Amino acid sequence: MSNSPDRPDEPEDSGLPPELEQVLRGLTGGRDLDPQMVEMMRGMGLDQVDPQMLQMVAGQVQQMFAGSGDDTGSVDLTVATDMARRTASADADPVVAEADSAAVRSAVDVAGLWLDAVTDLDHSGLVGRAWSRAEWVEATMPVWRELVDPIAVGVSAAMDAALTKQLGALGEQGLPEGMVPPGMNPAAMMGQMAPMLRRMQGSMFSVQLGQAVGTLSGEILTGDEVSLPLVSAPDVVLMPAAVAQFADGLDIDLPQARLLLAVRETARTRLFHAVPWIGPQLLTAVQDYARDTSIDTDAIEEGLRTIDPSDPEAMQQALSGRLFAPQQSPAQKAALARLETLLALVEGWVDVVTAAAVKQHLPQAEALGEAVRRRRASGGPAEKTFAALVGLELRPRRLRDAANLFAALESAGGAELRDGAWAHPDVAPDASDLDDVLGYVERVRARSTDGDDLDAELDALLRGEPGDDAARGDEGRPGDGPTPA
Template identity: 40%
Template sequence: MSDTPFGFSNRDDDERKRDEDAARGRAENPSASNPFGFAIGGSGVGGFDPAQLGQMLTSIGQMLSGMGGVGGPGMPSGPVNYDVAKRLARQQLGASVNPISQGQAKAVADASHLAELWLDAATTLPAGATRTVAWTGNDWIEETLPTWKRLCDPVAQQISSMWTASMPEEAKEYAAPMLGMLGQMGGLAFGSQLGQALGQLAKEVLTSTDIGLPLGPSGTAALLPTAISEFSAGLERPESEILVFLAAREAAHQRLFAHVPWLRQQVLGTVEEYSRGIKMDFSSLEAAAQNIDPAALADPARLEEILAQGSFEPQTTPEQKAALERLETLLALIEGWVEVVVTEAIGDRLPGAEALSETLRRRRATGGPAEQTFATLVGLELRPRKLREAAALWRRLTTDARMEQRDGVWAHPDLLPDSTDLDSPAGFIDRVMGGGATAFDDPLAQLAETEARERAEREQGRKQAGEGSDSPKDQS
């Protein structure tokens, strides 16, 4: 993977040089400001030749109508063609996807029931799943696609704007039909990329929360028996033991997301916040599109080559970096809490639990399909970088404080440890165990107390400011 924090190369050092080269190129070659290759000096307004534009529209329309119905009536609206994404993802899985057998469904149900019984003694949070199901890879695609739409649309919106970003204003009126077609092409391209990524991911995910995000429907715990069987084949433990272990992890995630009402929105909202802030650099696409013969757009192979040359690169902002740090910390806290609670629940019941925990921890840390999918589609690496530190903090709270105090930290986002607390947890643990111990028994009371104190301080500040403003009059 890339050493850069978002999986993309950093072009900040070359940005000024690129802008200078672009300006010089436009001066030497007037068509450089004409990224779609329209003729200059024609009879159209602003030098654009409507006849040539008509040829381009005809070529693009023929190409779209030949793409399996894409571009015809009923073409899905929006920045991503999710019909294409779903179709390609299912094709990745192939036609050999076997339905869930009765034996697999019963094994998942039994493992989940046992895991829930063990978890009852390890956390104050009650069971969160209203149903437990066994999914195929196709089920995972179908059930998680609504969440993927929420996560991918912000980035796709940015990409779709590239068709008009560098187009002269006087050309947009003439090009309106073509821009609609190009928008469909952009949705098709992103949908194709998403479909390939989800198809690969559907082969490898083990549960609905395997990548740390609540991708499935609320209240639904899901395990994928076929993927779990393939995962178990490389380990020296019975598959039934691994199934119970994974069921416990899934159930612990469900308890957390169900009974910490703000958590699901906080996680997904932080990803959305990061994605909406991405600033795209389409200079490479613009350079590739200069002086293109409009007839070339009718050739799908040539068009694919152009789009490949125009791969986008995000220009990150301080706000995005802050959002990324919050997301990484939150994911680490979630995964660390799940690890500690599951370990305590299982105890010595599963001899291989510790080795399984380490295997899953390394699977996340080294970057599997989840990280690659997010680095490609959302522009960030989905990696809880401080998972070990977070697990150590929750473990110390469990040992040194009480289970009620540990779980009470989740009552409000303001009570959670931050990144610096993970690096040096002693102060945070002292606040929970020391003078703040009773407050963490009732964290909402602590929050109300903090807000009341802040209001009193603001009121005192206003009074002092008022007295200061009256003092000159008094002196007079």
């Protein structure tokens, strides 16, 4: 409908939702919308979209065009968190009841007492928390962003190069009519669009991260079940809905399942916070792997060849499963070896300590332990997430060797020798030690014995007690001269 002569400043009514029309007019300098574009959007059903959803999309579009050109395509934490929360709430995610919170607090308190009897690794003040999926998403998303941000930057750069190559290879007549203004070279247009496309690509990866973490939030049983320090102490987190489903699927008493999982999670939390180097080394190994990931640019070009580069959903579908080159670099192989060893050591120690803590208290401990092992052997809840985001299978492949190592240390010298393996990263077991468990145990025992003898002699010297020199008389006493004839 044309503007009335009495109201010349009133814009033409497009029939689109006001929120969308406002954004489009802002992008075109306030001019009337092109009738063909309006008709196309109606054909896409945008005039029927929920206003709240449209407002969110409109805000993201405005950010794409209004942001600075310095963006590198890294993860947008706000976009990722919003998508993760929406994904988590797609299935039932009720607010945690007070009864569930009380049950988790009690289980973690009991777990702490049982663990006190089998390990001296301590982190005072641990508190049991019962979280919903949304709470876990909010708490862990900053760590997820740190882990996958190197991939987001690499993917964005690769897509930028692929789009530039394709558009630069096309002449003006090779693009849909009206897509390029008359007289403008496609490559020049790409240069102008590059900042917006980088932000769009970063948003696309952020959405992918949010979907993955939101899905994962419905599968995990405890806060750090993925064996990474995602939740900061003093919180020891259990997911009540998932724990109840886990127990029901095993036909096992829920309180026993809750207690076993509380012991495992408390043990893991103690380890991460009593051994300050282990958590950072795990996260660094994942980041090192991600940072050196090769992006399969040929596959990206193939995926982008037949789609509209301005359609984020089409881009995401076209690139699904195409991002990562199949080969691993030497740096990736080294990072993966470190990561798999650390994961195995953490979970091996947790297995051994948990078994010692619960064996006298939980009648169904053996069945629960076997269920945890089967769950982990099938890939675990984090494996698909990391495979999609980083091209990495997050699995402690040498878990049995690590558990045998800690059990052997415990047999040789009790909990003190077992837990002493974490005293410093230089003395902690590595992949070669998992190949030779008995050799490692003997070396640790020898160091421990030598250290005990030295400590005893030093203690005797400080207290002025006679040592070996007394048995030999005064000869050789420090500071004395020759014995007179």
